[in-house]
Amino acid sequence: MNILKHTGVVAGDPDIPNLSHLIHTPTGDAFIASRTDGLFEICAELGSHVNAGDLIARVHYLEDPDRAPTLMTTNISGLVVCRHVPGLITRGDCAAVIAEDWPGIK
Amino acid sequence: MTELEFPKITCDIDIDSDGKQHGSLTIPWSRDQSSWGSIPLPITVIKNGDGPTVLFTGANHGDEYEGPITLTKSRAKLEASDIHGRVIIVPVLNLTAFRAGKRTSPIDGGNMNRAFPGKADGTITEMIAHFVTTRFIVEADIVVDIHTGGRSMNLLPMSIIHDLPNSDQMAKTLATLKAFGAPYGMILTELDAREMIDTVVEDMERSLSQPSLAAAQHLVLRPLKLPNAAS
Numbered sequence: 001m002n003i004l005k006h007t008g009v010v011a012g013d014p015d016i017p018n019l020s021h022l023i024h025t026p027t028g029d030a031f032i033a034s035r036t037d038g039l040f041e042i043c044a045e046l047g048s049h050v051n052a053g054d055l056i057a058r059v060h061y062l063e064d065p066d067r068a069p070t071l072m073t074t075n076i077s078g079l080v081v082c083r084h085v086p087g088l089i090t091r092g093d094c095a096a097v098i099a100e101d102w103p104g105i106k
Numbered sequence: 107m108t109e110l111e112f113p114k115i116t117c118d119i120d121i122d123s124d125g126k127q128h129g130s131l132t133i134p135w136s137r138d139q140s141s142w143g144s145i146p147l148p149i150t151v152i153k154n155g156d157g158p159t160v161l162f163t164g165a166n167h168g169d170e171y172e173g174p175i176t177l178t179k180s181r182a183k184l185e186a187s188d189i190h191g192r193v194i195i196v197p198v199l200n201l202t203a204f205r206a207g208k209r210t211s212p213i214d215g216g217n218m219n220r221a222f223p224g225k226a227d228g229t230i231t232e233m234i235a236h237f238v239t240t241r242f243i244v245e246a247d248i249v250v251d252i253h254t255g256g257r258s259m260n261l262l263p264m265s266i267i268h269d270l271p272n273s274d275q276m277a278k279t280l281a282t283l284k285a286f287g288a289p290y291g292m293i294l295t296e297l298d299a300r301e302m303i304d305t306v307v308e309d310m311e312r313s314l315s316q317p318s319l320a321a322a323q324h325l326v327l328r329p330l331k332l333p334n335a336a337s
Contacts, residue, residue, distance in 0.1 A: 006285030007158040009191040020291030046260050081262045102293050
């Protein structure tokens with residue numbers, strides 16, 4: 001309905017209680033891809049703020065009890081805006097996306 | 107429009123007529139179970155005189171159910187007397203994928219949002235993308251393509267646009283993003299934005315807002331209470 005008001009298709013002003021918090025994904029570092037197959041444990045929940053170097057997820061190896069889990073960390077600081085859902089993850093799957101505050105139009 | 111442009115898909119309503127019309131696109135699908143069968147893809151057109159055209163689409167990916175729910179409710183609620191201009195609603199773009207609960211079509215493997223602008227004589231997924239591009243997007247002033255996380259992702263509730271090189275187009279698109287009023291507004295640099303509906307719309311110098319409402323197959327249509335939410 002807000003979009004219809006914005007275009008003038010419906011009369012009135014859009015009802016926006018809070019302005020959208022603007023974020024972006026300027027580099028490939030925003031997309032954290034798994035480099036291994038295994039059991040996926042998210043360590044930084046959706047909506048949380050993370051700092052560069054923080055642990056984002058672990059991948060465990062069910063059939064290999066002696067193998068330590070693989071740790072996924074973030075190269076950038078920001079907001080966790082997306083997370084992988086299924087219990088299993090495959091090499092190349094997107095584990096999480098970290099977004100930074102948007103600086104404005106260049 | 108020439109006959110060659112649309113050899114297969116037909117639309118059973120006149121999108122230029124005033125009033126509220128529910129109809130279908132008919133996509134021929136001859137198969138073992140139904141020799142002269144087809145896929146009727148529901149659309150709704152609501153029009154009242156001259157004015158802007160807004161196109162709403164859902165289930166561009168078939169495992170994203172929240173868009174179809176919103177648009178099914180919207181098509182019931184919105185009347186021609188409420189508007190000036192035209193609203194075109196396609197609750198489910200990739201219907202065969204939607205019926206199967208899959209992101210991609212079980213018929214042709216098509217990922218609708220990697221099939222734009224489509225092909226008139228292509229696969230079923232490509233034909234639908236082509237029809238939507240050449241009949242609806244060209245007529246639209248704003249396109250809102252509703253996505254969610256589907257079966258593999260959870261997302262924050264946000265409206266997504268691309269970082270556009272043309273500053274006028276960026277300003278207009280950003281204004282649309284803000285008007286949507288989602289808790290978060292994402293200026294997304296994609297891993298690969300080719301063949302997306304957004305890119306086709308941007309290429310037509312239109313304004314596109316791709317709201318991403320939240321959650322993998324969980325219905326979250328209202329903004330969630332979130333840490334770090336914008337004030």
